[in-house]
Amino acid sequence: ERERFTMDQMSSRAVREAFNRLHEEKLLYRAERLINWCPRCSTALSDLEVDHQETKGELYKFAYPLADGSGEIVVATTRPETMLGDTAVAVHPDDPRYENFVGKKIRHPIVGREFPIIADAELVDPKFGTGAVKVTPAHSFEDFEAGKRNHLPLVNILNPDGTLNENAGPFRGQDRIKVRPALKARIAELGLQRGTEPHNYSIGHCQRCGSVVEPLLSKQWFVSMKPLAEPVVHAVEAGRIRFVPEVWQAEFFRWLHNIHDWCISRQLWWGHQIPAWYCENDHVTVARETPSKCATCGSTSLRQDPDVLDTWFSSGLWPFSTLGWPERTAALETFYPNSVMETGFDILFFWVARMAMLGLHLCGEVPFRTVFLHAMVRDEKGEKMSKTRGNVIDPLDVTDKHGADALRMTLASMAGQGRDIKLSTERIAGYRAFANKIWNAARFVLMNANGYDPDHPAQPASVYDRWILSRLSRLADETRAAMDDFRLSEAANGIYKFVWGELCDWAIELAKPALYDQLGAGAKASAQATLVRALEGALRLLHPFMPFVTEEVWQRLPKAKGHAPSIMIADYPRGKGYQVDPVAEREMDLVARAIEGARSVRGEVNLPPNQPVPIVLLPRDAGVQRTFRDHEPAFRKLANASRVTVLAPRAKRPANAAVHVEAEVEVHLPLRGLIDFGAEKVRVEKEIGKIEADLLGIEKRLGNPGFVARAPAEVVEKDRARAAELQAKRDKLARHLSRVASPEESMNEQSNGRNHDGEDEEQEQGHRGADQMGTHGGPAQGQPAGGSGAAPGGEEEDKPETSSHPGFSSEAEAEKEEGGGAGAASAEDEEEGIAAQAITRVKSIARGLMTKKEDADEEGGPQSEIEKLEEMAEIAPKIQKRAAKRKASKSTRGKTGKPDVRRKSVRGAKNKASKAGKVGARGKLGRQAAAKGAKKGTRGGAKKQKGRPVGKGDRRAATGRGPGSRGQGRTSAKGGRGKTGGKQRPSARRSAR
Ligand SMILES: [Zn+2]
Ligand SMILES: [Zn+2]
Known part of the structure; x- marks a missing residue:
């Protein structure tokens, strides 16, 4: 209904009206002026349509003989052919060299014309060239001005097609560029050539065809810009228009202040x-309707100007011409001024500025309040797309192949402010997979929604149901906040992570037993209602980014009576539409970390994903024990556990088990009988050998300064990334090898050790407390999302933890883990495990990637292999370095043995306890640690929260890990990247690039 075309009737009428009004106000005039002329396109161009390029050329010097034969004056020029149109030579009035020349006449050696030597301080820089300047008022903007100042005649030597006209004498008819050698030859023949010197100068090219643009004297229509620009400057200064990103405002002003007609x-x-x-x-008659006679002399023989208007003239009227202007239509009243103008920064002046000027002038108000300038779309290497390079991604091809939703979501998710979008089809394909994911999730939810009554939905009963709706509540608020700030990529990525990483990967999986009637009618009703609500809410959040698939799916979902007929007009979700449930989030966080830990170990020992494995959980205390009893099905479902045993808090650890340690729980995977240790050892050793050979080659290359200096940065970068990747892989395998090589020994935790004062490390840590060190995971339960469960125990806690967590796999996180390890060394008997911890972090990332591949039922997400490697590359070297340092420090402490992941088992609890100084009934680990804590005279007592030995660091480390914590803050939305989030989602960091 509101579709408009710049050439339609409505626009035509507005154009004529605007033209006439501006003409009546003398803001639009016709004049003979020097304009930019493209001889090939045969049209005038505005300044903005001329691209200036730096060109290597020469400064050509020749002599003009004085008319009285008393001598000569030497001038320098980059364009000798324009001498045919010269009407003066100018010198600086204060230049003693030419004192006696001013006022004398020159006789043009080729066309015979006589012209003066003038003094012009504005035109002439005495230090440039010879200090004498030829003046060609008809073919240079500067000379045109000088000509006006000095009343010089204009001699046009060009035809509109770029050939020389009759004023060029013997060179008439020749092309203005090709004529140069002949002209120089003639000057030389006349004995007037005076040498050349190399010189770079800027030359204008036609934006359309690339031809050299000529300043040409021509009668054209102009709009007087200064009177239009000034009010816009004031409007922006007064805040009536704001720019996002803000940096563009200065640029906008710069242009407006220097504006030409x-x-x-x-x-x-x-x-x-x-x-x-x-x-x-x-005579000229300007009119709204075709006139029948001349307004001046009444002649009826009228001819309309054959020229057309610059397309940006009609585009500049767009915000109101489309609404019926000049009529005061209802649409105009309603929609003018509009709120947001969104476009690329490359047309900020062409379009945005002109809309602002014409809108403010003709309608009395700026046409929009916010100008949002989005990123430039480039190819995946960051190069500008161009037909000649062949790197253009045609949006129509892409939408044919992957759908409009996928393209739109890709662009939105990558549109971090102030950055270019490096678009690759791979990424778009990833978002097509996302659309499929939504479709499949919806199909599953609908298939299992029998009996669900949208008008009387069951309240969420299980912790899983409460958790996912709590997450949705947070997501809704975060998304709204991001949209309000034009952080579109954050909004899009947050929804993506929720849908894929939380709703699909966890909530739907965890709801299956309930949906399959295994837990009773109440549980089923709760799961049905929860999944439909969560999906429905997510669809509405996602709708602006993926309008088609969301509408299609939404229409099929059961909805309460009186719902909107289309998702387009349904309310955008708000957090308060769903119940925030910190208790459920904390519990899910713990469970998710334990499950991820189990998966992590599975990946490290190369267990095939379809190989069930028994899982033994050793909880810290009875509360944790009870919690895990409720979640056994989750481990079966999500960690492929063949059976789950929840031990009593102080029970004996299983033998021959690989273990993942969280502060609250140890996750043991007894592996004997599941992997052939001997064969695996041989295989791994072979693989390590191969990797080391590769690594050696790359390191050799990178160690060669010549290579690093000469090779393209891209190649070096790639090598570095590859090296880091190989290192990480090698270490991962080494860890694995140590496991399979001596399963008995290495799989039993060690807890002997001597006391060691870790204060130095702590100081080194700065703000980090020792209690957070070394836990692979760390408890989350100390801190409800709202922060109510924990009193601040130190400076660190002053920060709301919701915003303090940088994300699971971010570099910062890696460093944190790192630091954690170092601090943990203070708990002497855990020392050895520390280096392993860092490596485990890398491994767990690698493992996340592996698991991703293993999830064969889903298409890969947008995060490409390369990105993953980049990610590894970023994190791994740091970790390695520190791990090495740690190993060294370990040996100085006389600690024996290699770092062993399994040994960290004790550490988490111990550190915590050492900080808290209190363990009570928390088991052997706790007791050991308590002793240590006491010895240290720990500040932990003061820091303990609610009587539980949960340190700030533990919580911090935990935040953002599991699904439960993901939404606790903005940063976590970026990085929350446990198994769930990390899987198929594109890294926020990456997409921000
Ligand atoms: Zn052109
Ligand atoms: Zn007339």
Whole structure:
């Protein structure tokens, strides 16, 4: 209904109206002026349509003989052929060299014309060239001004097609560029050549065809810009228009302050014809309707100006011409001014500025309040897309192949402010997979929604149901906040992570037993209602980014009576529409970390994903024990546990088990009988050998300064990334090898050790407390999302933890883990495990990637292999370095043995306890640690929270890990990247690039 075309009737009418009004106000005029002329396109161009390029050329010097034969004056020029149009030579009035020349006449050696030597301080820089300047008023903007100042005649030597006209004498008819050698030859022949020197200068090219643009004297229509620009400057200063990103405001001002009159006539076929008519007496009649006679002499023989208007003239009227202007239509009243103008920064002046100027002038108000300038879309290497390079991604091809939703979501998710979008089809394909994911999730939810009554939905009963709705609540608020701030990529990525990483990967999986009637009618009703609500809410959040698939799926979902007929007009979700449940989030966080830990170990020992394995959980205390009893099915479902045993808090650890340690729980995977240790050892050793050979080659290359200096940065970067990747892989395998090589020994935790004062490390840590060190995971339960469960125990806690967590796999996180390890060394008997911890972090990332591949039922997400490697590369070297350092420090402490992941088992609890100084009934680990804590005279007592030995660091480390914590803050939305989030989602960091 509101579809408009710049050439339609409505626009035409607005164009004529605007032209006439501006003309009546003397803001639009016709004048003979120097304009930019493209000889190939045969049209005038505005300044903005001329691209200036730095060109290597020469400064050509030749002598003009004085008319009285008393001598010569040497001038320098980059364009000798323009001498045919010279009408003066100018010198600086204070230049003693030419004191006696001013006022004398020159006789043009080729065309015979006589012209003066003048003094002009503005035009001449005495230090440049010879200090004498030829003046060509008809073919240079500067000279045109000088000509006006000095009343010089204009001699046009060019035809519109770029050939020389009759004023060029013997060179008439030749092309202005090709004539140069002949002209120079002639000057030399006359004995007037005076040498050359190399010189770089800027030359204008036609934006359309690339031809050299000529300043040409021509009668054109102009809009007087200064009177239009000034009010816009004031409007922006007064805050009536704001720019996002803000940096563009300065650029906008810079242009407005230096604005020249706008040449609006074009000698093209296509466009709005200029509403001006000429009679045989050359009178001009400007009118809204085609006039019947000349307004001056009454002649009826009228001819309309054959020129058309610059397309940006009609585009500049767009915000109101489309609404019926000049009529005061209801649409105009309603929608003018509009709120947001969104476009690329490359047309900020062409379009945005002109809309602002014309809108403010003609309608009395700026046309929009916010100008949102989005990123430039480039190819995946960051290069500008161009037909000649062949790297253009045609949006129509892409939408044919992957769908409009996928493209739109890709662009939104990558549109971090102030950055270019490096678009790759791979990424778009990833978002097509996302659309499929939504479709499949919806199909599953609908298939299992029998009996669900949207008008009387069951309340969420299980912790899983409460958790996912709590997450949705947070997501809704975060998304709204991001949208309000134009952080579109954050909004899009947050929804993506929720849908894929939380709703699909966890909530739907965890709801299956309930949906399959295994837990009773109440549980089923709760799961049904929860999944439909969560999906429905997510669809509405996602709708602006993926309009088609969301509408299609939404229409099929059961909805309460009186719902909107389309998702397009349904309310955008708000957090308060769902119940925030910190208790459920904390519990899910713990469970998710334990499950991820089990998966992590599975990946490290190369257990095939379809190989069930028994899982033994050793909880810290009875509360944790009870919690895990409720979640056994989750381990079966999500960690492929063949059976789950929840031990009593102080029970004996299983033998021959690989273990993942969280502060609250140890996750043991007894592996004997599941992997052939001997064969695996051989295989791994072989693989390590191969990797080390590769690594050696790359390191050799990188160690060669010549290579690093000469090779393209891209290649070096790639090598570095590859090296880091190989290192990480090698270490991962080494860890694995140590496991399979001596399963008995290495799989039993060690807890002997001597006391060691870790204060130095702590100081080294700075703000980090020792209690957070070394836990692979760390308890989350100390801190409800709202922060109510924990009193601040130190400076660190002053920060709301919701915003303090940088994300699971971010570099910062890796460093944190790192630091954690170092601090943990203070708990002497855990020392050895520390280096392993860092490596485990890398491994767990690698493992996340592996698991991703293993999830064969889903298409890969947008995060490409390369990105993963990049990610590894970023994190691994740091970790390695520190791990090495740690190993060294370990040996100085006389600690024996290699770092062993399994040994960290004790550490988490111990550190915590050492900080808290209290363990009570928390088991052997706790007791050991308590002793240590006491010895240290720990500050932990003061820091303990609610009587539980949960340190700030533990919580911090935990935040953002599991699904439960993901939404606790903005940062976590970026990085929350446990198994769930990390899987198929594109890294926020990456997409921000
Ligand atoms: Zn051109
Ligand atoms: Zn007339």
